[in-house]
Amino acid sequence: xxxxxxxxxxxxxQATVGxxxxxxxxxxxxxxxxxxVQSATFFGGAGEPASELLYSRYGNNPNQALVGEKMAAxxxxxxxxxxxxxxxxxxxTLLAALPEGGHIVASRHLYGATRTLLEHELxxxxxxxxxxxxxxxxxWEGALTPETGVLxxxxxxxxxxxxxxxxxxxxxxRDREILLAxxxxxxxxxxxxxxxxxxxxxxxxxxxxxxxxxxxVAGVVSGSQELIERVQNMMKLYGPAPDPHMAxxxxxxxxxxxxxxxxxxxxxxxxxxxxxxxxxxVDVHYPGLPEHPDHAVASEIMSGFGGMLAVVLEGGGVAxxxxxxxxxxxxxxxxxxxxxxxVSQPRYTSHIHFSEVMRVGIGIPDGFVRISVGLEDAEDLKxxxxxxxxxxxx
Numbered sequence: 121x122x123x124x125x126x127x128x129x130x131x132x133x134q135a136t137v138g139x140x141x142x143x144x145x146x147x148x149x150x151x152x153x154x155x156x157v158q159s160a161t162f163f164g165g166a167g168e169p170a171s172e173l174l175y176s177r178y179g180n181n182p183n184q185a186l187v188g189e190k191m192a193a194x195x196x197x198x199x200x201x202x203x204x205x206x207x208x209x210x211x212x213t214l215l216a217a218l219p220e221g222g223h224i225v226a227s228r229h230l231y232g233a234t235r236t237l238l239e240h241e242l243x244x245x246x247x248x249x250x251x252x253x254x255x256x257x258x259x260w261e262g263a264l265t266p267e268t269g270v271l272x273x274x275x276x277x278x279x280x281x282x283x284x285x286x287x288x289x290x291x292x293x294r295d296r297e298i299l300l301a302x303x304x305x306x307x308x309x310x311x312x313x314x315x316x317x318x319x320x321x322x323x324x325x326x327x328x329x330x331x332x333x334x335x336x337v338a339g340v341v342s343g344s345q346e347l348i349e350r351v352q353n354m355m356k357l358y359g360p361a362p363d364p365h366m367a368x369x370x371x372x373x374x375x376x377x378x379x380x381x382x383x384x385x386x387x388x389x390x391x392x393x394x395x396x397x398x399x400x401x402v403d404v405h406y407p408g409l410p411e412h413p414d415h416a417v418a419s420e421i422m423s424g425f426g427g428m429l430a431v432v433l434e435g436g437g438v439a440x441x442x443x444x445x446x447x448x449x450x451x452x453x454x455x456x457x458x459x460x461x462x463v464s465q466p467r468y469t470s471h472i473h474f475s476e477v478m479r480v481g482i483g484i485p486d487g488f489v490r491i492s493v494g495l496e497d498a499e500d501l502k503x504x505x506x507x508x509x510x511x512x513x514x
Contacts, residue, residue, distance in 0.1 A: 134194060134310060135378040142189030156368045157182045176361060179203070179352055183367035190374055191330075191340050194309040195322050200342035201352050202367055206305060206325025207233055208360035209339030211241075213321050214270060215358075216350035217299045220246035223267040227254045227284065228482055229277035232470040234303070238272075254284045260292050268296070274303040275312065276418075279430055279466045279490040280483045281405040283414035286421060290318025299347070305329070305457075310381040311424040314342075321347060328457030329427070331373040332380050336366045380459070380495065384427025387501065388493040392429045394502050400439065400512045402487070403432040427493045428456060437486035439512055440465050444489060446511045449496065449504040456492030461501060463491050 132140070143154065159181070162174035174180050179188070184202050191200035203209045214224065214237075226238055228251040238249040250263040254273055271289045276282065286302065293300035301321040304314050308329040314322040324330055326338035339360075341351055355361055362370075385408075392406035404411070407418035408425030418425060433439040444452050450461040454469045464470075466484050479485065493501070 137193045138190065138377045139375045141193035142186045154182065154186055154368070154371070156365050158364050176364060177356065177359065179355055179361050181364050181367070183364040183371065184362055187340070187367050187370050187374070190371065191309075191342055194374070194377075195342040196313065196315045197322065197342040198345040199348035200340055201348050201355065202326070202362050202370070203339040203341070203355060204360040204362050204366075205337050206303075206323065206327060206339040207237070208355075208358075209323045209325075209341045210234060210301075210303065211237060212351050212354040212358065212360065213301055213323060213341050213347075214242065214247070214272075215245070216347065216354045217301070217321070218247050218269045221267055222247045222269045223265050224249040224270045224272055225260060225263040225268055226251055226271070227273035227277065228252060229254075229280055229282050229284075230272075230274055231278045231303070232466070232473060234274075236473065254289065257288050257292070260289055264292075264296070269298050271298065271300045272302075274306070275421075276306040276407060276426060276428065278303075278306060279428075279470060279488070281306075281407055281412070281426075281428060281430060282483070283407045283412075283418040283422070285417045286312075286314070286317045286319060293320060294318060306426055306428050307422065308377065308381050308426075310378050311385070311422050311426055313423075317421060320344070326370055327455060329381060329384070330377060330457075331370050332376065332457060332459065333369075333373060334455060334458035334460065336369045336373075338362055338366055338370050381427070382424065383495045384457075384493055385424035387495065387498045388427045388429050389425060390498040391491070391493055391501060391505070395429075395431050395505070398509055400434050400509050401431050402434050405430040405432075405483075428490070429493060430488060430490045432485060433487040433489060433512065435487060435512065437465075437467065440487045440489050442511055443508045446508040447504055448507070449500060450491070450494075456490075458492070459495045461492065461494035461496060463489055465489055 160176045164173045187202045188200045226249050252259045252263050289300050299320045302319045303323045305325045305328050321343040324340045326340045389408050395401050395404045406429040444463050450463050453462045454464050
Protein backbone atom coordinates (compact mmCIF):
# COMPACT_ATOMS: atom_id res chain seq x y z
CA UNK A 121 0.00 0.00 0.00
CA UNK A 122 1.37 3.40 -0.92
CA UNK A 123 -1.24 5.22 1.13
CA UNK A 124 -3.14 6.63 -1.83
CA UNK A 125 -6.91 6.35 -2.07
CA UNK A 126 -6.67 5.72 -5.82
CA UNK A 127 -4.47 2.64 -5.34
CA UNK A 128 -7.41 0.50 -4.30
CA UNK A 129 -9.49 -0.85 -7.19
CA UNK A 130 -12.74 1.00 -6.82
CA UNK A 131 -14.50 1.06 -10.17
CA UNK A 132 -15.47 4.61 -9.33
CA UNK A 133 -16.97 6.77 -12.04
CA GLN A 134 -15.44 9.98 -13.37
CA ALA A 135 -17.18 12.42 -11.05
CA THR A 136 -15.88 10.48 -8.05
CA VAL A 137 -12.40 10.06 -9.55
CA GLY A 138 -12.14 13.81 -10.11
CA UNK A 139 -12.66 14.39 -6.40
CA UNK A 140 -10.78 11.53 -4.75
CA UNK A 141 -8.06 10.16 -7.06
CA UNK A 142 -4.47 10.64 -5.90
CA UNK A 143 -5.33 11.83 -2.40
CA UNK A 144 -3.67 10.15 0.60
CA UNK A 145 -5.58 7.80 2.83
CA UNK A 146 -7.44 9.80 5.49
CA UNK A 147 -5.89 9.73 8.95
CA UNK A 148 -7.06 11.62 12.05
CA UNK A 149 -5.92 15.22 11.99
CA UNK A 150 -4.88 15.25 8.33
CA UNK A 151 -6.28 17.99 6.06
CA UNK A 152 -9.12 16.99 3.76
CA UNK A 153 -7.60 19.15 1.01
CA UNK A 154 -3.89 18.84 0.22
CA UNK A 155 -2.40 22.25 1.12
CA UNK A 156 -0.22 24.20 -1.28
CA VAL A 157 3.27 22.80 -0.77
CA GLN A 158 5.11 26.03 -1.58
CA SER A 159 8.62 24.64 -1.63
CA ALA A 160 11.12 24.41 -4.47
CA THR A 161 13.07 21.55 -2.93
CA PHE A 162 12.73 18.76 -0.36
CA PHE A 163 14.98 16.85 2.04
CA GLY A 164 16.69 13.83 0.53
CA GLY A 165 18.54 10.97 2.10
CA ALA A 166 22.34 10.80 2.03
CA GLY A 167 23.47 9.23 -1.22
CA GLU A 168 19.97 9.25 -2.69
CA PRO A 169 20.09 9.29 -6.53
CA ALA A 170 18.85 12.43 -8.27
CA SER A 171 16.06 10.46 -9.93
CA GLU A 172 14.52 9.85 -6.50
CA LEU A 173 14.64 13.45 -5.29
CA LEU A 174 11.60 15.68 -4.98
CA TYR A 175 12.24 18.97 -6.75
CA SER A 176 9.51 21.25 -8.09
CA ARG A 177 11.33 21.82 -11.40
CA TYR A 178 11.10 18.05 -11.96
CA GLY A 179 7.30 18.16 -11.71
CA ASN A 180 7.09 15.87 -8.68
CA ASN A 181 6.18 18.39 -5.98
CA PRO A 182 3.22 16.88 -4.03
CA ASN A 183 0.72 19.26 -5.66
CA GLN A 184 2.08 18.54 -9.14
CA ALA A 185 2.12 14.80 -8.51
CA LEU A 186 -1.46 14.78 -7.22
CA VAL A 187 -2.76 16.37 -10.42
CA GLY A 188 -0.74 13.92 -12.51
CA GLU A 189 -2.26 10.95 -10.71
CA LYS A 190 -5.74 12.41 -10.93
CA MET A 191 -5.44 13.11 -14.68
CA ALA A 192 -4.12 9.62 -15.35
CA ALA A 193 -7.14 8.22 -13.52
CA UNK A 194 -9.54 10.48 -15.44
CA UNK A 195 -7.98 9.54 -18.79
CA UNK A 196 -7.49 5.84 -17.93
CA UNK A 197 -3.78 6.03 -18.79
CA UNK A 198 -0.72 4.75 -16.95
CA UNK A 199 0.59 8.21 -16.12
CA UNK A 200 0.15 11.93 -16.70
CA UNK A 201 2.32 15.01 -16.30
CA UNK A 202 1.39 18.59 -15.48
CA UNK A 203 3.22 21.37 -17.35
CA UNK A 204 3.13 25.15 -17.40
CA UNK A 205 0.81 25.54 -20.43
CA UNK A 206 -0.98 23.65 -23.17
CA UNK A 207 1.63 24.70 -25.72
CA UNK A 208 4.45 23.45 -23.51
CA UNK A 209 2.61 20.12 -23.19
CA UNK A 210 2.35 19.78 -26.98
CA UNK A 211 5.92 20.91 -27.62
CA UNK A 212 7.49 18.67 -24.97
CA THR A 213 5.44 15.68 -26.16
CA LEU A 214 6.55 16.09 -29.78
CA LEU A 215 10.19 16.64 -28.83
CA ALA A 216 10.08 13.56 -26.60
CA ALA A 217 8.49 11.39 -29.28
CA LEU A 218 10.64 12.36 -32.28
CA PRO A 219 14.35 12.27 -33.08
CA GLU A 220 16.10 14.78 -35.31
CA GLY A 221 14.89 14.02 -38.82
CA GLY A 222 11.53 12.82 -37.53
CA HIS A 223 8.27 13.44 -39.36
CA ILE A 224 4.74 14.33 -38.26
CA VAL A 225 1.49 13.86 -40.16
CA ALA A 226 -0.95 16.42 -38.78
CA SER A 227 -4.43 17.70 -39.43
CA ARG A 228 -4.59 21.14 -41.06
CA HIS A 229 -7.37 21.99 -38.61
CA LEU A 230 -5.26 23.07 -35.65
CA TYR A 231 -4.91 25.90 -33.16
CA GLY A 232 -2.84 28.66 -34.75
CA ALA A 233 0.09 28.41 -32.32
CA THR A 234 0.30 24.65 -32.88
CA ARG A 235 0.53 25.26 -36.64
CA THR A 236 3.31 27.78 -36.01
CA LEU A 237 5.17 25.26 -33.84
CA LEU A 238 4.95 22.62 -36.57
CA GLU A 239 5.77 24.84 -39.52
CA HIS A 240 8.37 27.23 -38.11
CA GLU A 241 9.90 26.02 -34.84
CA LEU A 242 10.23 22.24 -35.12
CA UNK A 243 11.95 22.41 -38.55
CA UNK A 244 14.82 24.20 -36.78
CA UNK A 245 15.27 20.92 -34.90
CA UNK A 246 15.10 18.82 -38.04
CA UNK A 247 11.47 17.75 -37.53
CA UNK A 248 9.15 18.19 -40.51
CA UNK A 249 5.37 18.05 -40.84
CA UNK A 250 2.92 17.15 -43.58
CA UNK A 251 -0.50 18.76 -43.12
CA UNK A 252 -3.59 16.93 -44.37
CA UNK A 253 -7.36 17.05 -44.37
CA UNK A 254 -7.93 13.88 -42.30
CA UNK A 255 -11.19 12.80 -43.87
CA UNK A 256 -10.22 9.17 -44.56
CA UNK A 257 -7.63 6.46 -44.02
CA UNK A 258 -6.20 7.26 -47.46
CA UNK A 259 -5.53 10.84 -46.38
CA TRP A 260 -3.39 9.63 -43.48
CA GLU A 261 -1.62 6.81 -45.29
CA GLY A 262 -0.81 8.96 -48.31
CA ALA A 263 1.28 11.31 -46.15
CA LEU A 264 3.28 8.67 -44.26
CA THR A 265 7.04 8.36 -44.74
CA PRO A 266 9.60 5.98 -43.20
CA GLU A 267 10.47 8.80 -40.76
CA THR A 268 6.89 9.38 -39.56
CA GLY A 269 6.76 9.02 -35.80
CA VAL A 270 3.66 10.98 -34.79
CA LEU A 271 0.12 11.47 -36.05
CA UNK A 272 -1.38 14.66 -34.63
CA UNK A 273 -4.85 16.18 -34.59
CA UNK A 274 -7.37 18.09 -32.48
CA UNK A 275 -10.79 16.67 -31.69
CA UNK A 276 -12.90 18.75 -31.82
CA UNK A 277 -10.75 21.16 -33.83
CA UNK A 278 -10.15 24.74 -32.75
CA UNK A 279 -12.04 26.81 -33.86
CA UNK A 280 -13.94 25.00 -36.62
CA UNK A 281 -15.41 22.26 -34.40
CA UNK A 282 -14.56 19.56 -36.94
CA UNK A 283 -14.68 16.09 -35.37
CA UNK A 284 -12.47 13.63 -37.23
CA UNK A 285 -12.70 9.90 -36.57
CA UNK A 286 -9.94 9.06 -34.09
CA UNK A 287 -10.32 5.36 -34.71
CA UNK A 288 -8.74 5.63 -38.18
CA UNK A 289 -5.39 7.18 -37.19
CA UNK A 290 -5.41 5.03 -34.02
CA UNK A 291 -5.41 1.89 -36.16
CA UNK A 292 -2.64 3.24 -38.37
CA UNK A 293 -0.55 4.24 -35.35
CA ARG A 294 -0.99 0.80 -33.81
CA ASP A 295 -0.06 -1.00 -37.04
CA ARG A 296 3.06 1.14 -37.58
CA GLU A 297 3.98 1.33 -33.87
CA ILE A 298 4.03 5.13 -33.87
CA LEU A 299 2.38 7.69 -31.60
CA LEU A 300 -1.10 9.11 -32.06
CA ALA A 301 -1.20 12.42 -30.19
CA UNK A 302 -4.49 14.28 -29.80
CA UNK A 303 -5.24 17.70 -28.38
CA UNK A 304 -8.49 17.03 -26.56
CA UNK A 305 -8.91 20.47 -24.99
CA UNK A 306 -12.33 21.17 -26.51
CA UNK A 307 -13.74 17.82 -25.38
CA UNK A 308 -12.19 17.16 -21.96
CA UNK A 309 -12.05 13.59 -20.57
CA UNK A 310 -15.77 13.86 -19.83
CA UNK A 311 -16.88 13.98 -23.47
CA UNK A 312 -14.30 11.69 -25.12
CA UNK A 313 -12.55 8.64 -23.67
CA UNK A 314 -9.40 9.14 -25.72
CA UNK A 315 -7.29 6.24 -24.46
CA UNK A 316 -10.14 3.81 -25.04
CA UNK A 317 -10.17 4.93 -28.69
CA UNK A 318 -6.46 4.15 -29.08
CA UNK A 319 -4.89 7.57 -28.50
CA UNK A 320 -1.32 7.26 -27.21
CA UNK A 321 -0.82 10.83 -25.96
CA UNK A 322 -3.73 12.98 -24.79
CA UNK A 323 -2.83 16.65 -24.47
CA UNK A 324 -4.97 19.36 -22.88
CA UNK A 325 -4.62 23.04 -22.27
CA UNK A 326 -5.64 22.73 -18.64
CA UNK A 327 -6.21 26.47 -18.66
CA UNK A 328 -9.57 25.69 -20.23
CA UNK A 329 -12.14 23.13 -19.04
CA UNK A 330 -9.88 21.25 -16.64
CA UNK A 331 -9.24 24.36 -14.56
CA UNK A 332 -12.58 25.83 -15.50
CA UNK A 333 -12.40 29.26 -13.89
CA UNK A 334 -10.09 31.33 -16.13
CA UNK A 335 -7.64 31.75 -13.26
CA UNK A 336 -4.69 29.52 -14.17
CA VAL A 337 -2.45 28.60 -17.11
CA ALA A 338 -1.42 24.94 -17.38
CA GLY A 339 -1.08 21.95 -19.67
CA VAL A 340 -1.35 18.19 -19.19
CA VAL A 341 -0.20 15.18 -21.20
CA SER A 342 -1.43 11.66 -20.40
CA GLY A 343 -0.14 8.38 -21.81
CA SER A 344 2.05 5.38 -21.09
CA GLN A 345 4.54 5.46 -18.23
CA GLU A 346 7.40 5.28 -20.73
CA LEU A 347 6.12 8.24 -22.76
CA ILE A 348 5.46 10.39 -19.71
CA GLU A 349 8.96 9.73 -18.38
CA ARG A 350 10.39 10.94 -21.71
CA VAL A 351 8.19 14.04 -21.65
CA GLN A 352 9.25 14.71 -18.06
CA ASN A 353 12.90 14.52 -19.09
CA MET A 354 12.22 17.12 -21.77
CA MET A 355 10.46 19.29 -19.20
CA LYS A 356 13.53 19.10 -16.96
CA LEU A 357 15.71 20.34 -19.82
CA TYR A 358 13.46 23.07 -21.21
CA GLY A 359 11.98 24.16 -17.89
CA PRO A 360 8.18 24.46 -18.33
CA ALA A 361 7.34 23.06 -14.90
CA PRO A 362 4.16 24.29 -13.19
CA ASP A 363 4.22 26.07 -9.87
CA PRO A 364 2.61 24.42 -6.80
CA HIS A 365 -0.15 26.99 -6.38
CA MET A 366 -1.26 26.58 -9.97
CA ALA A 367 -1.32 22.80 -9.45
CA UNK A 368 -3.44 23.30 -6.34
CA UNK A 369 -5.92 25.47 -8.29
CA UNK A 370 -6.12 22.85 -11.03
CA UNK A 371 -6.81 20.08 -8.54
CA UNK A 372 -9.68 22.18 -7.20
CA UNK A 373 -11.02 22.64 -10.73
CA UNK A 374 -10.88 18.92 -11.49
CA UNK A 375 -13.19 18.21 -8.56
CA UNK A 376 -16.07 19.88 -10.40
CA UNK A 377 -15.01 18.95 -13.95
CA UNK A 378 -17.84 16.58 -14.79
CA UNK A 379 -20.54 18.78 -13.30
CA UNK A 380 -19.27 21.82 -15.18
CA UNK A 381 -18.77 20.09 -18.53
CA UNK A 382 -22.28 18.67 -18.45
CA UNK A 383 -23.55 22.21 -17.89
CA UNK A 384 -21.45 23.54 -20.77
CA UNK A 385 -22.77 20.76 -23.01
CA UNK A 386 -26.36 21.63 -22.18
CA UNK A 387 -26.01 25.37 -22.70
CA UNK A 388 -24.06 25.01 -25.95
CA UNK A 389 -26.69 22.71 -27.42
CA UNK A 390 -29.42 25.15 -26.40
CA UNK A 391 -27.63 28.06 -28.04
CA UNK A 392 -26.67 26.14 -31.19
CA UNK A 393 -30.31 25.22 -31.78
CA UNK A 394 -31.35 28.80 -31.04
CA UNK A 395 -28.89 30.29 -33.57
CA UNK A 396 -30.10 27.99 -36.37
CA UNK A 397 -32.20 29.92 -38.86
CA UNK A 398 -31.74 33.29 -37.15
CA UNK A 399 -31.67 36.28 -39.44
CA UNK A 400 -28.10 37.35 -40.08
CA UNK A 401 -26.61 33.93 -39.20
CA VAL A 402 -25.17 32.16 -42.24
CA ASP A 403 -23.88 29.03 -40.50
CA VAL A 404 -23.73 27.39 -37.08
CA HIS A 405 -20.85 25.07 -36.21
CA TYR A 406 -21.69 22.61 -33.43
CA PRO A 407 -21.14 18.83 -33.65
CA GLY A 408 -24.34 18.15 -31.73
CA LEU A 409 -26.45 19.48 -34.59
CA PRO A 410 -27.58 16.96 -37.24
CA GLU A 411 -26.58 19.56 -39.84
CA HIS A 412 -22.91 19.41 -38.77
CA PRO A 413 -20.75 17.52 -41.33
CA ASP A 414 -19.24 15.32 -38.61
CA HIS A 415 -22.37 14.74 -36.54
CA ALA A 416 -22.42 10.99 -37.22
CA VAL A 417 -18.81 10.51 -36.12
CA ALA A 418 -19.26 12.81 -33.13
CA SER A 419 -22.29 10.80 -32.03
CA GLU A 420 -20.16 7.65 -32.03
CA ILE A 421 -17.04 8.88 -30.23
CA MET A 422 -18.41 11.64 -27.97
CA SER A 423 -20.69 11.21 -24.96
CA GLY A 424 -21.45 14.94 -25.04
CA PHE A 425 -20.82 17.54 -27.74
CA GLY A 426 -18.95 20.13 -25.71
CA GLY A 427 -19.31 23.75 -24.74
CA MET A 428 -17.81 25.33 -27.86
CA LEU A 429 -19.72 26.54 -30.90
CA ALA A 430 -19.18 29.04 -33.69
CA VAL A 431 -21.41 31.14 -35.90
CA VAL A 432 -20.73 32.76 -39.25
CA LEU A 433 -22.49 36.09 -39.67
CA GLU A 434 -23.84 37.61 -42.84
CA GLY A 435 -21.84 40.74 -43.56
CA GLY A 436 -18.42 39.29 -42.76
CA GLY A 437 -15.94 41.02 -40.51
CA VAL A 438 -17.91 44.25 -40.23
CA ALA A 439 -20.93 42.35 -38.94
CA UNK A 440 -18.80 40.31 -36.55
CA UNK A 441 -17.25 43.47 -35.11
CA UNK A 442 -20.67 45.05 -34.58
CA UNK A 443 -22.07 41.84 -33.10
CA UNK A 444 -19.31 41.29 -30.56
CA UNK A 445 -19.13 44.96 -29.53
CA UNK A 446 -22.86 44.96 -28.71
CA UNK A 447 -22.77 42.01 -26.32
CA UNK A 448 -23.24 42.80 -22.63
CA UNK A 449 -23.27 39.45 -20.84
CA UNK A 450 -20.92 37.49 -23.08
CA UNK A 451 -17.39 38.84 -22.80
CA UNK A 452 -15.05 39.55 -25.71
CA UNK A 453 -11.84 37.77 -24.71
CA UNK A 454 -9.55 34.96 -25.87
CA UNK A 455 -9.40 31.57 -24.14
CA UNK A 456 -12.32 29.29 -23.32
CA UNK A 457 -13.71 26.72 -20.92
CA UNK A 458 -14.46 29.02 -18.00
CA UNK A 459 -17.77 29.50 -16.25
CA UNK A 460 -18.32 32.80 -18.09
CA UNK A 461 -19.28 32.97 -21.78
CA UNK A 462 -16.44 34.29 -23.96
CA VAL A 463 -16.55 35.29 -27.62
CA SER A 464 -13.68 35.92 -30.01
CA GLN A 465 -12.90 36.25 -33.68
CA PRO A 466 -10.06 33.90 -34.72
CA ARG A 467 -8.88 36.43 -37.31
CA TYR A 468 -7.89 38.64 -34.36
CA THR A 469 -6.71 35.93 -31.97
CA SER A 470 -5.76 32.29 -32.59
CA HIS A 471 -5.32 32.65 -36.36
CA ILE A 472 -4.19 36.27 -36.58
CA HIS A 473 -1.00 35.29 -38.42
CA PHE A 474 -2.89 33.36 -41.11
CA SER A 475 -3.67 35.05 -44.40
CA GLU A 476 -7.33 35.37 -45.34
CA VAL A 477 -6.84 32.70 -48.00
CA MET A 478 -5.37 30.30 -45.43
CA ARG A 479 -8.19 30.97 -42.97
CA VAL A 480 -10.92 30.51 -45.54
CA GLY A 481 -9.22 27.31 -46.68
CA ILE A 482 -9.77 25.72 -43.28
CA GLY A 483 -13.27 27.10 -42.79
CA ILE A 484 -12.64 30.38 -40.95
CA PRO A 485 -14.03 33.20 -43.11
CA ASP A 486 -14.42 36.79 -41.97
CA GLY A 487 -17.61 36.88 -39.93
CA PHE A 488 -16.64 33.72 -38.01
CA VAL A 489 -17.28 34.16 -34.27
CA ARG A 490 -16.16 31.51 -31.77
CA ILE A 491 -18.28 31.17 -28.64
CA SER A 492 -17.15 29.48 -25.44
CA VAL A 493 -20.52 28.91 -23.82
CA GLY A 494 -20.44 29.42 -20.07
CA LEU A 495 -22.66 28.34 -17.22
CA GLU A 496 -24.98 31.35 -17.10
CA ASP A 497 -28.69 30.73 -17.53
CA ALA A 498 -29.18 29.82 -21.19
CA GLU A 499 -32.18 32.15 -21.50
CA ASP A 500 -30.06 35.11 -20.41
CA LEU A 501 -27.48 34.23 -23.03
CA LYS A 502 -30.13 33.98 -25.74
CA UNK A 503 -31.40 37.44 -24.82
CA UNK A 504 -27.88 38.87 -24.99
CA UNK A 505 -27.09 37.30 -28.35
CA UNK A 506 -30.56 38.24 -29.60
CA UNK A 507 -29.94 41.91 -28.87
CA UNK A 508 -26.63 41.73 -30.72
CA UNK A 509 -28.28 40.15 -33.77
CA UNK A 510 -30.98 42.82 -33.71
CA UNK A 511 -28.30 45.50 -34.07
CA UNK A 512 -27.17 43.86 -37.31
CA UNK A 513 -30.66 44.23 -38.76
CA UNK A 514 -30.51 48.01 -38.45
